[in-house]
């Protein structure tokens with residue numbers, strides 16, 4: 538069995554045994570991920586799964602039962618984990634950068650955890666120095682400006698406070714804080730975000746991560762949060778570790794790795810897929826073996842924290858391209874990016890009628906993958 542209903546008892550029992558009473562709640566995220574790996578499973582995760590899909594969006598923020606999911610429509614189960622993005626929370630906006638109201642995001646996260654699933658948050662905050670978005674890399678002074686003593690430090694601390702307010706509001710019906718995984722400052726070796734490799738020194742990057750962790754975990758006391766570090770793919774072990782925030786901060790050793798197809802119209806579709814798939818698998822194998830080595834030495838858990846092939850034009854991508862590689866490693870979860878309702882062709886999971894649907898059902902049915910039973 539691959540669904541939570543099939544393996545929930547051993548996972549929960551193991552988590553309870555490992556967690557005991559004394560550990561902080563963030564331990565429950567880490568312990569659950571470790572239990573998933575110990576069970577020989579890989580949890581499937583999907584960004585924004587419950588709040589919109591390929592051709593729909595939740596509109597009733599307060600009342601929608603949050604039972605719709607492109608993934609569930611195809612395979613019968615929810616993803617085990619759902620990802621959300623906090624971009625926009627820093628400005629006090631009512632909705633995130635992709636139009637997801639934060640009140641809906643909060644309810645979806647709480648609902649998913651109460652069903653037995655896990656939730657992870659990324660954050661694409663605006664550029665606090667230029668006023669641009671997270672992708673504004675026009676200045677290499679941004680990170681320096683928000684660290685202690687910098688001219689934007691106070692502004693940034695207010696941004697952190699707003700993110701902290703949201704994370705702190707994730708509580709169950711008895712007001713207990715809910716355990717979640719936070720994955721800020723990702724893809725940080727490449728230079729497409731203002732916290733990227735050419736935009737700050739390793740020391741500045743680590744100081745940014747430490748400041749974020751110190752504020753949320755220590756000042757705000759949000760012990761319910763586990764932390765993921767997830768650089769972009771295709772980098773060396775040295776590059777990965779050069780900006781590693783430290784064992785005292787990081788719980789999950791992750792990587793973001795996507796497949797891109799050569800747009801060259803001269804080559805046949807067959808060749809395009811062959812080359813794209815092979816390169817994706819080759820780099821993924823290299824990445825995951827690095828992650829495994831780092832995690833083994835440090836007692837951490839590994840994850841493919843973002844992945845996918847936009848539009849999934851290769852119908853057997855799930856079982857032929859992704860699954861064989863991730864199965865070779867102790868990967869706790871694999872997250873595919875959002876099924877945008879607002880950008881044509883920008884989707885990374887199946888939906889009813891998509892050409893990868895049948896293969897996704899086989900991926901779901903594989904004994905190695907873990908989903909969250911929909912109870913239907």
Ligand code: BMA
Nearest residue numbers: 622624634635661874875880
């Ligand atoms: C990117 C795209 C954008 C989106 C951003 C944050 O990869 O999906 O459309 O705004 O992530 O979710």
